[in-house]
Amino acid sequence: MVRFKVCCIQDIAEAELALEHGASAIGLVSAMPSGPGPISDERIREVAAWATPRTRTFLLTSQDNAKRIGSQVISAGVNTVQVVDALPPGALRALRAIVPTVRLVQVIHVRGPESYAEAMQVAPLVDEILLDSGNPSAAVKELGGTGRVHDWQVSRRIVQDAGVPVWLAGGLRSENVAEAVRAVRPHGVDVCSGLRVGGRLQPELLRRFARALAESGGAALT
Numbered sequence: 001m002v003r004f005k006v007c008c009i010q011d012i013a014e015a016e017l018a019l020e021h022g023a024s025a026i027g028l029v030s031a032m033p034s035g036p037g038p039i040s041d042e043r044i045r046e047v048a049a050w051a052t053p054r055t056r057t058f059l060l061t062s063q064d065n066a067k068r069i070g071s072q073v074i075s076a077g078v079n080t081v082q083v084v085d086a087l088p089p090g091a092l093r094a095l096r097a098i099v100p101t102v103r104l105v106q107v108i109h110v111r112g113p114e115s116y117a118e119a120m121q122v123a124p125l126v127d128e129i130l131l132d133s134g135n136p137s138a139a140v141k142e143l144g145g146t147g148r149v150h151d152w153q154v155s156r157r158i159v160q161d162a163g164v165p166v167w168l169a170g171g172l173r174s175e176n177v178a179e180a181v182r183a184v185r186p187h188g189v190d191v192c193s194g195l196r197v198g199g200r201l202q203p204e205l206l207r208r209f210a211r212a213l214a215e216s217g218g219a220a221l222t
Contacts, residue, residue, distance in 0.1 A: 001213075001214070002181050002186060002187070002188055002189060002213060002216070003024040003025065003187065003188035003189075004022070004023055004024065004025075004188060004189045004190070004191065004209070004210070004213055005023060005024065005025035005026065005027055005056075005058065005167065005188060005189070005190045005191070006018035006023045006025075006026055006027065006191060006192075006195065006201070006206070007026070007027030007029065007037065007058070007060070007144075007145075007169075007190055007191065007192040008027060008029055008036055008037025008145065008192040008193075008196070009026045009027060009028055009037075009039075009047060009201075010037070010039060010043075010199075010200070010201070011039075011043065011046075011047060012046065012047055012050045012051075014200075014201045015047050015050065015051045017201055017203060017206065018201065018206065019051075019054060019055055021203070021206040021207060021209075021210045022210045022214075023055070024055065024056065024188070025055060025056035025057070025058055025080070025188070026047075026051055026055060026056070026057055026058065027058045027060055027082065027190065027192070028044045028047055028048060028057060028058065028059055028060065028076070028078065029060045029144075029145075030044060030059060030060060030061050030062070030072065030076075031062065032060075032062050032084070032143055032144070032145075033062060033140055033141045033143065034140050034141065034142055034143070035134075035142065035143065035144050035145035035146065036145040036192060036193060036196075036199060037145055037192060037199075041072075041075065041076070044059065044076050044078075045075065045076055045077055048076050048077040048078045049077055052077060052078060052079055056079060056080050056103075057077075057078040057079055057080060058078065058080045058081070058082045058105065059072065059073055059076045059078040059080070059081050059082065060082045060084055060144065061073075061081060061082070061083060061084065062084050062085055062141075062143055064085060064086075064087055064088065064091070065091070066087070066091040066092075066094035066095040066098060067094075067098065069081065069083065069095055069098075070095055070098030070099050073099050073102055074099065078102070079101075079102060079103065080102060080103040080104075080105060081095075081099065081102055081103070081104060081105065082105045082107060082130060083095075083104070083105065083106050083107060084107045084132075084134070084143040084144055085107070085136055085141065085143055086118075086136065087106075092104065092106070092122070092125040092126060093125060096125075103127045103128065104125075104126045104127050104128075105126060105127065105128045105129065105130050105167070106122045106125070106126045106128075106129055106130070107129075107130045107131075107132050107134075107143070107144065108122070108129055108130070108131055108132070108158070109131075109132050109133065109134040109135065109136055109142075109143075109150075110131050110132070110133065110150040110151060110154050110155055110158075110170070111135065111150070112151070112154070113154060115131075115154055115158070116154055116157050116158055116161075119131075119158045119162055120158075120161065120162070123162045123163055123164050124163075126164065127164060127165075128164055128165045128166065128167065128187070129158065129162055129164060129165075129166045129167070130166070130167040130168075130169055130190060131150070131155045131158060131166060131167065131168050131169060131170070131186075132144050132146075132150075132169040132170050132190075133146050133148040133149065133150040133169070133170030133171060134146055144169070144192070145192050145193060146170065146171070147171050147193045147194070148170055148171045149170055149171035149172075149176070149180075150170050150171075152168075152180060152183040152184050153183075155168055155183075155184045155186070156183060156184045156185065159184055159185055159186055159187075165187035165188070166186050166187050167186055167187060167188045167189065167190050168180060168181075168184050168186040168188070168189050168190065169189070169190035169191070169192075171194070172189055172190070172191045172194050172209075173191070173194030173195075173205075173209065174194070174205065174208035174209045174211070174212040175212075177189060177191075177209060177212050177213050177216065178212050178213070178215065178216035181213065181216040182216065189213065191209060194209065195209060
């Protein structure tokens with residue numbers, strides 16, 4: 001079945017809550033130019049130390065330098081790094097050499113058909129792709145947590161052709177996750193704002209989301 005990742009985790013209590021409701025991964029957001037959920041490096045290390053033996057832990061980073069990202073990942077103690085912005089040529093290969101045992105996930109912000117080509121270019125260099133609805137070209141970069149849905153037809157093409165597992169993010173909530181799974185057939189779904197009120201993870205929203213996902217009947221293609 002399609003997995004789900006709870007992003008923007010704030011502390012160990014939220015991580016535990018997410019896992020209790022069936023999440024197969026959590027996201028820990030480091031400093032970002034905009035958007036919800038960033039926590040301190042110290043808090044990331046604290047949550048990762050508790051969660052990494054139990055589940056997949058994604059460090060979300062907006063850094064654009066392989067050495068800096070590598071140092072950040074090693075310090076955090078996570079098992080997955082989610083690069084939320086495009087990196088310069090060669091940086092993904094360099095990052096792989098620095099943290100060879102950490103799974104590498106590249107975010108593609110789906111803004112139109114051109115995002116398909118971007119995903120195909122990066123797919124051979126990473127372990128997984130995550131499709132989101134940010135806008136890296138905005139005056140203040142939007143690199144996630146927008147709560148917006150993008151064009152799922154483009155996402156479906158990427159899932160079909162990428163050759164690596166693809167996660168779907170962007171405006172997902174209990175009311176639309178089943179439709180999203182049927183339309184895109186992703187490896188997993190990723191949710192932040194759709195599970196929160198006032199920035200805090202809500203057990204009832206988690207229950208509704210997990211139930212809707214389980215009832216979607218969607219199976220991953222990858």
